[in-house]
Amino acid sequence: MTRPATSRETWNSRYRDAAVPLFGTAPSEFLRGIVGRSDFDARSALFLADGDGRNSRFLAARGAEVFAVDFSRAATEQARRQDIEAGLSVSRVVADLATWRGFARRFGAVILIALHSEEAVRHRTVETGLAQVDDNGWFVLEGFAASQADSDTMGPSATEKLYDLATTLSWIPADFEIYEALEGRVLLAEGTRHDGPADMVRILARRRR
Numbered sequence: 532m533t534r535p536a537t538s539r540e541t542w543n544s545r546y547r548d549a550a551v552p553l554f555g556t557a558p559s560e561f562l563r564g565i566v567g568r569s570d571f572d573a574r575s576a577l578f579l580a581d582g583d584g585r586n587s588r589f590l591a592a593r594g595a596e597v598f599a600v601d602f603s604r605a606a607t608e609q610a611r612r613q614d615i616e617a618g619l620s621v622s623r624v625v626a627d628l629a630t631w632r633g634f635a636r637r638f639g640a641v642i643l644i645a646l647h648s649e650e651a652v653r654h655r656t657v658e659t660g661l662a663q664v665d666d667n668g669w670f671v672l673e674g675f676a677a678s679q680a681d682s683d684t685m686g687p688s689a690t691e692k693l694y695d696l697a698t699t700l701s702w703i704p705a706d707f708e709i710y711e712a713l714e715g716r717v718l719l720a721e722g723t724r725h726d727g728p729a730d731m732v733r734i735l736a737r738r739r740r
């Protein structure tokens with residue numbers, strides 16, 4: 532039986548009830564590694580399902596022009612407060628990726644981290660994101676792998692909300708070159724919710740010139 536996606540209200544409550552930032556304040560280690568690559572040159576970026584903005588602020592602090600989308604108003608309000616405290620500018624939109632059509636522009640990088648939702652929403656979000664990647668631009672995806680459903684430590688327990696590497700790669704068109712495609716065990720240390728060993732899918736792709 533397909534379980535419903537975690538609702539916007541549930542996410543709003545999680546963010547409002549959190550005594551400390553849910554996923555910490557440091558960026559994803561995967562993203563940090565990508566931004567540290569000698570060939571990573573994105574001057575603009577779009578973050579999808581950005582939550583309270585730990586990842587988008589990381590790139591904004593490096594001088595990129597940054598946009599972000601999340602359907603949680605509570606997360607977006609927290610993100611905006613942290614942006615101001617950090618003296619950073621991120622253009623934030625509250626929108627549901629299940630229906631959002633994207634911006635009428637493209638970006639040097641589009642980043643989707645930890646969107647765990649039913650396959651139709653994840654697939655649509657990947658397609659919407661890929662459509663906004665500039666020529667020679669980057670697409671980054673990170674999320675829990677389906678095998679993580681068996682773990683009671685973190686992430687959804689429903690496989691339909693989780694990533695399968697082969698299926699996710701099949702959503703990426705041939706004009707993208709796959710730089711990294713990994714499915715396996717990673718030690719996470721990201722706030723109170725993502726802490727410890729977990730099975731992850733990680734993809735780095737680049738649109739050909």
Ligand SMILES: C[S@@+](CC[C@H](N)C(=O)[O-])C[C@H]1O[C@@H](n2cnc3c(N)ncnc32)[C@H](O)[C@@H]1O
Nearest residue numbers: 542554580581582601602603627628629644645
């Ligand atoms: C696990 S959190 C990750 C947040 C952020 N990417 C990070 O790594 O800190 C998942 C985020 O996805 C957002 N989300 C879930 N479903 C969504 C949807 N359909 N449209 C937009 N955002 C969604 C939630 O509000 C939440 O902020």
